[in-house]
Amino acid sequence: EAGVTQFPSHSVIEKGQTVTLRCDPISGHDNLYWYRRVMGKEIKFLLHFVKESKQDESGMPNNRFLAERTGGTYSTLKVQPAELEDSGVYFCASSRLAGGLSYEQYFGPGTRLTVT
Amino acid sequence: AQKITQTQPGMFVQEKEAVTLDCTYDTSDPSYGLFWYKQPSSGEMIFLIYQGSYDQQNATEGRYSLNFQKARKSANLVISASQLGDSAMYFCAMREGDTGGFKTIFGAGTRLFVKA
Numbered sequence: 001e002a003g004v005t006q007f008p009s010h011s012v013i014e015k016g017q018t019v020t021l022r023c024d025p026i027s028g029h030d031n032l033y034w035y036r037r038v039m040g041k042e043i044k045f046l047l048h049f050v051k052e053s054k055q056d057e058s059g060m061p062n063n064r065f066l067a068e069r070t071g072g073t074y075s076t077l078k079v080q081p082a083e084l085e086d087s088g089v090y091f092c093a094s095s096r097l098a099g100g101l102s103y104e105q106y107f108g109p110g111t112r113l114t115v116t
Numbered sequence: 117a118q119k120i121t122q123t124q125p126g127m128f129v130q131e132k133e134a135v136t137l138d139c140t141y142d143t144s145d146p147s148y149g150l151f152w153y154k155q156p157s158s159g160e161m162i163f164l165i166y167q168g169s170y171d172q173q174n175a176t177e178g179r180y181s182l183n184f185q186k187a188r189k190s191a192n193l194v195i196s197a198s199q200l201g202d203s204a205m206y207f208c209a210m211r212e213g214d215t216g217g218f219k220t221i222f223g224a225g226t227r228l229f230v231k232a
Contacts, residue, residue: 003160035222042120043207043222056219091161101149101168101211105220107161 002026004108006092012114018080021111025074025094031055032075033095033105034067038088049075082115089113119143120208120223128229129198136183137193137226139208147213150191151220152182155205164206167191169213195228203230 005024013019025032034046046065047057051072060067064083069075079086089112093105121140129135141150152164167175167182175182183192195202208223 009159033219035220037222040224042224043209045219045221048219059219089159093161101147101213102166104163104166106163107153109159 004092004094004106006090006108006111008111009109010112010114012116013082014116015084016081018078019082019113021077021079021090021092021113023075023077023092023094023108025092026096026106029094029096029106030072031095031097031105032069033093034075034077035091035093036088037091037110038085043091046077079113082113084115087113087115119221120210122208122223122226124226125224126227126229128231129195131200131230131232132197134194134196135198135228137195137206137208137228139191139193139223141189141191141208141210143189143210143212145212149211149213150182150184151209151211152180152191152193153207153209153222154202155207155225156201157204161207165193198230200230200232203228 007022030051032049035043037043045059048055049069052069066078089110091110093107095105097103119142148169150167154162165177165180167184174184179196181194205225207225210221
């Protein structure tokens with residue numbers, strides 16, 4: 001079974017540009033999550049999809065961030081326009097279940113975004 | 117207020133010795149789950165161990181054990197017989213059952229260095 005994949009692995013863009021990150025969850029996982037780790041800080045939750053619906057987007061920092069999951073398969077996270085403080089590692093995770101507390105989320109390797 | 121606190125940015129341990137990575141948490145929810153993840157240099161987040169707030173015994177998974185002290189709100193990870201491959205970043209995380217939805221809250225991480 002293939003794991004969660006993310007593309008690209010690294011992205012370097014200039015302030016004001018647009019970047020789109022992609023996440024492919026494990027096949028059959030209805031739940032998809034985006035997280036972000038800014039340099040040296042904790043990993044923070046951004047949002048949670050159940051299939052194509054946004055279940056919780058309380059962690060999205062502002063309206064420059066747009067996440068989509070058309071068709072309930074892969075997801076994209078677009079940052080437009082990018083700012084310096086958006087630099088960090090963006091993780092995607094997926095899970096089959098999302099009820100209870102002990103379900104396991106499977107993480108991708110992350111996309112390292114650098115805004116210059 | 118920070119919900120997960122990892123006070124050790126970096127730790128060194130000699131190969132074959134045991135090491136304890138500290139984690140304290142803050143929640144008023146009586147139902148919660150605590151997790152530890154390992155992030156090697158390749159970037160992926162690997163689930164290590166889970167402890168539920170109502171679990172009577174400390175969780176163990178191979179060389180990993182979780183020293184759960186509920187009254188002190190601590191969930192330290194103990195790695196026995198350290199191996200060179202244990203060198204990685206370690207994140208403590210929590211989910212709150214009644215109030216937290218499905219998001220996972222992470223600490224800032226502890227980087228572990230295992231010396232030969």
